[in-house]
Amino acid sequence: MTRDSDPGRPASSPCMAAEVAPDYFDPLGTDPQQARDVARWRRAERARLLAARLQLSGAMRARIDEAIAAALAAELAARLGDLRGRVVAGYWPIRAEPDLRPMFARLRAAGAILALPVVETRAAPLVFRAWVPEVALVRGHWNILVPPPTARVLVPVVVIAPLVGWDGAGFRLGYGGGYFDRTLAALQPRPLAIGVGYQGARLPTIYPQPHDIRLDAIVTEAGPQIRSTA
Secondary structure: OOOOOOOOOOOOOOOHHHOOOOOOOOOOOOOOHHHHHHHHHHHHHHHHHHHHHHHOOOOHHHHHHHHHHHHHHHHHHHHOOOOOOEEOOOOOOOOOOOOOOOHHHHHHHHOOEEEEEEEOOOOOOOOOEEEEOOOOOOOHHHHHHHOOOOOEEEEOOOOEEEEEEEOOOOOEOOOOOOOOHHHHOOOOOOEEEEEEEHHEEEOOOOOOOOOOOOEEEEEEOEEEEEOOOO
């Protein structure tokens, strides 16, 4: 596996649909002006945080990623124990997101079943296709690598979501498309949702809106930051 070190590559995360559908923000009808203000603020913070992490050296990112992976592995073990035969939804890293693919490979070697999120229908919840090294990935929506359509569709017990930003209440700032929120709202039973990102991406608040889904845990290179008791 190789690190995605080229920030100019045309890949995009499944949750970046705001680049295609910028009107997605306020599906439950909050005050329109307030929604526009929050959307504008989020765009500015998203750009600032993305620029900051893209400025990190490859060596620094590698050290941070190792620390995140160790903390995440401990969090999964504490919450779920043995993951053999259980579905863990990871992600393919882009735009200097934490590269946890070595940790995902270790989970697979220990018997976990891995999946990747896929946009099959725009403005709808993600699906999770089985991710195995024997099957080549293909380019999906927004040019991101995903398992092919022939891969099995799985229901994860845990979803690991990359963060652009996060706050102390457990809310995630993503790329603006709302895909992970839609997905977490729709999945039954609800999976354990863990956000992973950089400690420096913490915000006082993301000004959560009715459609924002609180995560069960947030893990950074400094360890678990948010952990629900439910």
